[in-house]
Amino acid sequence: MTSVEEPARPGERIRDAARTRAEILDVATQEFARAGYDGARVDEIAARTRTTKRMIYYYFGGKEQLFTAVLERAYGVIREAEQQLDVDHLDPVAAIRRLAELTFDHHEQHPDFIRLVSIENIHEAHHIAGSEKLGRIGSPALDVIRRILASGRASGLFTADVDAVDLHAMISSFCFFRVSNRHTFGALFGRDLLDEGQRAHYRAMLGDMVIAYLTAERTAD
Secondary structure: OOOOOOOOOHHHHHHHHHHHHHHHHHHHHHHHHHHHHHHOOHHHHHHOOOOOHHHHHHHHOOHHHHHHHHHHHHHHHHHHHHHHOOOOOOOHHHHHHHHHHHHHHHHHHOHHHHHHHHHHHHOOOHHHHOOHHHHHHOOHHHHHHHHHHHHHHHHOOOOOOOOHHHHHHHHHHHHHHHHHOHHHHHHHHOOOOOOHHHHHHHHHHHHHHHHHHHHOOOOOO
16 A cells, blocks of 8 residues: 655645755855855855755845845844843943943854955945845844943943944954954964953953943043
């Protein structure tokens, strides 16, 4: 007696499609981070997944749309972490240090994100500018920073009149540089910025730097 397989149910097809899409994004993230946008090949991505080039185009439309989807997911990870950050119970100094540590930890744990952002900057943010999703996602960290700065100024702990975007850039630049310039910095100065033995030192240094800037006495121009 011959058995006949039952057709996949709608819910199962949806889950299979989600798994396939996630698998494509996982491999595409690695390939774009390794080879860059111009060097990455959809054929190579398809070969490393359980799907075909045709299916990649079906899910994403093309290489450009696939890279945009990779960026959207990569930025979504840090934005979700920012949204989940709870610092309202902390004093302003501890809160801003915790926010800096969040960025420090994320960038260290996601080197592919650093590479993808570097690649997108080479392309002058072309894909980000064309993404409605990234245009809406913003940065929850800015709202958190604004609340912390307002609390710090109200309590007299922060003396500097600092813009939230400027402070975000200050925190991000140190965390980004530490990962993106690891090899060139090490070759020039003989120091590995990702040395595990120095991790606590750099993590504390970032917080100290930010707090020193926020609490520094300012002279009138």
